[in-house]
Amino acid sequence: MSKKDKEKSSEDPKIDEILESSRRDFLKKVGIVGAASVAGAAAIYSGYRYEHAKSDGESVKVLTEDNRLVLIPKDQMKDYKPDPKRLLLRGRDGIKGKKWVMIIDLSKCRNARKCVNACQGAHHLRPYEYHINTLQMQESVNTPAYHMPKPCQHCDNPPCVSVCPVDATFKRQDGIVLIDNERCIGCRFCMAACPYSARMFHWQEPLAAEADKGKEYDIELNVPQKKGTISKCLFSADRLREGALPYCVSACPNGVFYFGDENENAVTNGTTKETVNLKELLEKNGAYRLMAELGTKPRVYYLPPKNRIFDFEKGEEQEYKELT
């Protein structure tokens, strides 16, 4: 209202009232018409889009999270960025209906250490930081030496999980023992409790700290690795999610590893890709578990080093130096 108007209105409030009400009325009408036309236009546009898409008719097959194959129109596809919180929950939950199991055939291990390298590559570890290590074993002077790949045993009664004060390490429904590096407080009680020395600690900045900066943390890969926290073998939970075999299993050139689902009673050899009956494999080869007497109930089975067709070769003496 201009100054003049104001003066006028103060002189005659009645006129002002009439003016005001008619203005309000007008605005209301404009509003309704405007809203209706916007809605109409939107309806026409979406109809047009729908018709357009239908006429195009292009669809794609998509596998949903619960393993259903569905057909959806191509134009309705959106890039999906998983919610980190949901990923974390999914990582803690595990894959429904599975009970992962690993069989390591010691009669075939020739200490190629390809499993070690593949694992360290995938998890961004230094050459002396292990999720899986190959150990040179000998029970007594009269028994032959052999090489033993040693991943985390993913015990069904895991001492590491019992002692963790903050639920940073946990057992999933598919049998995998995982570690949440965003929860771990670095007390290392789990390392003290683990009889298999399966756990490692980031005493310094992890190897790829610079390169992994800003990356979304993947609980099923433990990447980016985090200083001051524990890391360990994950049975390559990220690969299992995609339906692939673990890194170490597929990297072995000698057919040492079998991996599969105990519920399906079938395991696949990582080298030959041959799938065999789990119970038969264990039974026929006298399978055993490491330190079964401790009651940890490992999910990793070993087949004894019998009938080897090669000579035992001591691994190349490599000197490991601490890297920063």
Add this chain to the structure above:
Amino acid sequence: MSGSQIKSEGYSERLETVSSDILRNVRFNKGFILWMGFLILALAACLFAYYIQLRKGLGVTGLRDVTSWGMYIANFVFFVATSLVGMLISSVLGLSGAQWVKPIARIAEIIAVAFAAVAGLVIISDMGRPDRLPYVFLFGRVQSPILWDVTVVTTYFFVSLLLWFLPVIPDLAIAKTRLNGRPGILIKVYELLSLKWIHHPKQYEILRQAMRVLLILIVPLAFAIHTVTSWLFAVTPRPGWDSSIFGPYFISGAFVSGTAAVIIAMYFFRVSYKLQKYLTEDHFEKIGRVLVLVSIVYLYFNLNEFMVPGYKLKSLDAIHLKELFAGEYAPLFWGVQLLGLVIPVILLLFRRFRKPFPMLIISIAVLAAAWLKRYIIVVPPQGHPFLPVQHVPVEWVIYKPTLIETAVTFASIILVLIIVTVLSKLFPILPIWELAEDESGSDIDKTDNN
């Protein structure tokens, strides 16, 4: 003193003497300022080492995947152990009617408070991610012995603090009018902390009742704190830790180191505060006997802990025991057992060694050995895990504490000295009101002539 009653004959004179004797030391003299200055400088230097550790990670210590618990954890166990003496002196001896512990009880509580408080900090220095300390409370799982430890150490600290503070209240009220020439702030603090105490018999009655309840409560609490600490090891399957007697073994060991710490403190307070009249040779004589008793109990548990697995020699136990008895750790092991336990017991059996100065020397040896004993308990069992250690850098195989680690450990010891100094120098170190009563053989409750 307003509201105070006329006690038995000679009470007020004794109160004057005792309070002037004890309050004489409550002042900011040159020695105190120099000593505190030295401690604070040393602490700052050591804290710088912790700053480096915070920045670079635990890699600056000698800890690696093979031996992932070292000096810090050993130090933590030692601290928890030593703090247990508060319970031993005040409760076990106090409740059993041993009058002679009266002047010592407060010293024992100071030791308990200082060591329990710093134990909590020591454990943080061992954390890979100290910034996530709140997670212990946010996401704590009751299955983990760490949760039990956090709970009982904190509770024990607060109860010990109360056990120190409650009997100090009447002393503060006595002292606040007798602190002429001391800084105003000290007098204000006394005024504040004395909680308007007016020496009413009813107040004393409540105080005694509260003390009795706390002294009873702290017995199971103290047993819990160190039993749980021992379970940090005993719940793992590792040879050397996998022992069912770890609880009592640790507790009996705790009494040894705590008693030694109290004797050392008694000696220094006696000499530097000139309290020969109150901390008499007889007190040393008696606590010397206590040290013999607890040492013999500890020796008995040692016998069990090493003899039984040593007889069976299960494969991994055998490796561990060989390391201790004849291997790398043999000098340390036998040094600790002989110089820190066997020889002190033998010497203290003779009256001539149960004198203040010889007992100071013996107690220093016992306390140092107690620290090293924790190191022997924590470190060697990790050197030989179930599976061989291969394809790792040489530094990983054998644990050697670094300078930074040592400095951080020293920081914790300095912190204990600071707490002990503050509590013993700025507050009455001996219970004035109890001593004043005591010499007359009277009791406030009985002489209530209100």
